[in-house]
Amino acid sequence: MNWFLEIIKAVLAALAVFTFLAVVGAMLGVYLERKISGWIQSRLGPKHVGPQGLLQTIADTVKLLQKENIVPSNADAITFNVAPLMAVVAALLAWIIIPFGPAFGRVLVVRDINIGLLFFIGMASLIVIAILLGGWSSNNKYALLGGFRSASQMISYEIPLALAVLVPVMMAGTLSTVGIVEAQRGGWWGIGNWFIFGLPGNRGLIVPGFLAFVVFLTAATAEVNRVPFDLPEADSELVAGYFSEYTGMRFALFQLGEYAEAFAMAALTSVLFLGGWHGPGLPGIVWFFIKMFALVFFLIWVRWTYPRLRLDQLLNLSWKGLVPLGFVLVLVTGWLLV
Amino acid sequence: MGELAAFIILAIVTLLPAVVVVTSRNLVRAAMSLIPSFLGVTGLFVLLQAEFVAGIQILIYAGAIAVLILFVIMLTQGGTGTALRQVNEQQLVGGLVAGALTIALLGLLLRTPWPLVGGTLPRSNVAAVGGAFLTNFILAFEISSLVLLVSLVGALVIARREQ
């Protein structure tokens, strides 16, 4: 009956990850975004609902849940319903391999697959299908255009994402996330061995390490459709892009998928380049959360600092800039490691 | 027992959407059903302890080829032609030929006494496949990378608008 126990454990782990993401990712993430964007723009964010506006996201969710569920008349009903579900499921599945830190004697991770990073990139590429189907099934030209733009942007930036992931994989020698974090332990004050600073025996790797960090962060921002790469959901141009026809709970599901993937990318950046749960002093899990939220703050900060890139500038940046740079980084890392 | 249950579920997840792919009149629905079929094949690879091939299958088949097929269907408006006839006149003969070939394959494959060897695959799939690519199969590796380059350039040239 061993396999039955495994299924129960998997269901419980899935529930735990979903609850964590619904609380931290959706509620805290949306609240932080509105507060921080308010401060950057010299205004206060939400303040009325609850102390300092902390219950704002709950109020928003309740509002969205009681909105009318509209399905456009000529839309393909099955595809229309399946698209947000697929986006959420793919984004949640990507959280399987992210290690939170050591607790109770073992590392907290849903399942440490030994091809963990390959699985993560695969899940990121499944979200593209959900967006394309969402744009198509709305039976709306603007939604379809938004779906095409978003899909072409996301598949263009998957390649720099995969190439930038290869650099820490080569430095650690394993595709498993727990293995990569374990390879960054020790060092000066718990920080010296982070992959962004190269390997301890091979300090020349700081150049590809840091550049791969930059490439990964850029590609991750484009993958989750955030500014400066959010042309598909440009508020002022395409109404709301591929989810203009989605109302109520389905809209909330798309947003949940997007925030879950943004947090997953931030968590994976800290695992790959910033040492995961290693750091001086505080317990591992606290460091993991500090790094994840620092990167999310950086993403929000970038959102309100840079203007939006046009579609051809965006695609040029990927194909003519980041892809050659990624190849050069992989070559240099391989050459330095031999 | 658990492995058998997993195999049956994965076989159904692979074969049932494949039936939808080849018989549906709505092309977008057919392309959508390709994805659970590919994911079922991924599951079968994982059952066969081939996790690197499974990862690559998700990444390339479900994540790139399925997207490409969906793109082209949406660009050529294949999905709006649900009233058009989607199958040609060869349905009966085609069905007979495919059915005969399937039965012949099943009979052939299931009756041959294959020399089964009970070994185990290398622990780290990725390292072993990488090593095999760079030592035993290096010619195939180089030629397939050349084919990739040629098809990349070729697809770009063919699909470009005449200016």
Next chain:
Amino acid sequence: MQVGLNHYLAVSALLFGLGLYGILTRRNAVAILMGIELMLNAANINLVAFNRYVAPGALAGHVFALIIITLAACEAAVGLALVLAVYRNLETIHVDEINVMKW
């Protein structure tokens, strides 16, 4: 009952037959390409199953399956580019209507 080589071979033979039916009976060029992808997947299942049960140790089956996946991607890209070019010129992608050499 253990899952043996025969189970995987049966699944791959059925998938191959379905793909062949799709190629022989569909009018739309993209639907024919979808049938081709199903047949290539069936071949991949076969190769990996044989690797596990008949020749473990040397990963020839996995290597061959990976090369097939690569070439399937190439062929899908070029095939779909051709479909787009034909659609742009002939306004149709039903293969029984593309029977003239010049337009």
